[in-house]
Amino acid sequence: xxxxxxxxxxxxxxARSVVESHLAACAHIVPIESFYHWQGAVQNDTEFKVxxxxxxxxxxxxxxxxxxxxxxxxxxxxxxxxxxxxxPYARWLDESTEQRSVPASAQAHGE
Numbered sequence: 001x002x003x004x005x006x007x008x009x010x011x012x013x014x015a016r017s018v019v020e021s022h023l024a025a026c027a028h029i030v031p032i033e034s035f036y037h038w039q040g041a042v043q044n045d046t047e048f049k050v051x052x053x054x055x056x057x058x059x060x061x062x063x064x065x066x067x068x069x070x071x072x073x074x075x076x077x078x079x080x081x082x083x084x085x086x087x088p089y090a091r092w093l094d095e096s097t098e099q100r101s102v103p104a105s106a107q108a109h110g111e
Contacts, residue, residue, distance in 0.1 A: 001054055001062050001079045004034065004047040005071060011048035014069055023062045024052035025096035055097050056081065 001024070005011050008029070015027035028051045035044050054062050059079055066077055085093075 001052045001059065001066070001077065002049060003052075003066050003070065003075055003077045004032070004049050006045065006047055007071075008048055010069075010071055011050050014066065015050055015052075017069065018052055018062065018065055021065065022097050023058050023065055024054040025093040026053045027051065028053075053093055055094065058097060 003014075005014065008031075011029045015029060018024045019027055030049045030051070032047050032049045033044070034047045035042060037043070052062060056079070063077055067075065070077075
């Protein structure tokens with residue numbers, strides 16, 4: 001899933017929140033320059049693109065989490081389906097986005 005925000009602080013906050021909640025395995029933040037139509041004029045701004053590595057079945061929950069903290073009136077939120085993924089990476093993504101009912105510290109001790 002991909003979105004854009006206007007500040008690095010917003011991008012970092014959103015990335016951390018989503019990854020900590022296990023809705024995405026990781027998030028990449030990249031500065032970009034955007035040109036777009038808004039309120040009758042062509043705008044030009046520096047933004048930060050946040051790409052979340054997530055499972056398709058988490059789309060609705062991940063979109064809701066992004067919308068809840070997104071600063072834009074009309075946020076760009078979209079997903080790109082992957083046709084093929086390296087198997088070990090896909091397994092890591094699945095494991096990283098499983099919802100845990102037992103705290104990670106307890107799992108580490110075999111509880």
